Amino acid sequence: MGLVSLRELVVLGTSSAVPTRNRNHNGYLLLWDGQGFLFDPGEGTQRQMVHAGVSSHDITWICVTHFHGDHCLGVPGVVQRIARDGVTHRVQAAFPASxxxxxxxxxxxxxxxxxxxxxxxxVSGELARFDAGPVTLTARPLSHPVESYGYRLDEPDGRRMLPERLRERGIQGPRVGELQRAGAVAAPDGTTVHLAEVSEPRPGQSAAFVMDTRLCDGVFALAEGVDLLMIESTFLSEESALAAEYGHLTAAQAGRVAAESGVRRLVLTHISERYGTDDEPRFLAEAGAAFGGDVVLARDLSRVRVPRRDRHVQRAAKYPTP
Known part of the structure; x- marks a missing residue:
């Protein structure tokens, strides 16, 4: 298995329908505490994994949004590499049932x-949920000419221990673990210390993956309050009519989604082959005009960390989450 206690997006490819000299077809491996979620492995994903320093043993889920070639033509190579490398753990594959x-x-x-x-x-219907180890994996339908689903990962909420309060009550060593497990423990003075007295809520981390789609309810539901949003921004605003016709988003729309949904880090990807490296600042500018947070334009073989939650960050609740 891959690195443990690491929550990081490994970008394997960032182009849309046609790969370019600088951008391979889609491919995104989200590493999360020893699990590996491979989203939309397009053509060339197997080789990109070699360049990125990740392997078939890092994959525990394969999640396909839809069956246009740039999102799935890498499946045969990935599957055969899993077989050839003798991967022994279960690899679950989510995809539209249609x-x-x-x-x-x-x-x-x-x-x-x-x-x-x-x-x-x-995956079928308006909502599908799966137990994916340290997280719940949710799928929701998007708006594209063929049936397409986006995915979201949610870590359960927990509690953060407060060292000063633990010291005040004399709780240390093995008693801290016992308190976390049982919810209460006897203090040295004979009183009972409850978990809520010496801890505070810790919101779980979350990430969402939104590929080919127009703006729709599913986009906002998937993005609501996430720490990391990976989202297509195929076009710039000057091609907004074309984006709507073919079921895609612009960079400005991606920024709007992030702003309205309370996203912490926005990752733009799935860039049309019509744009070159000189156009990249325009994607950042368009998204940034709508979203004042952290914006990253994904590049092949780059890595993007999932932002850590702190005590001041609470998960939004406009849409139901697992």
């Missing part, structure tokens, strides 16, 4: 020594 025929074609695209570790999790 595209199951395409999934099976990709999953069994060529002759190879197959693996039994891949467990299929077809």
């Amino acid at each position: 595209g199951e025929t395409y999934w099976r074609r990709l999953r069994h695209a060529t002759v190879f020594a197959d693996t039994s570790v891949i467990v299929e999790r077809p």
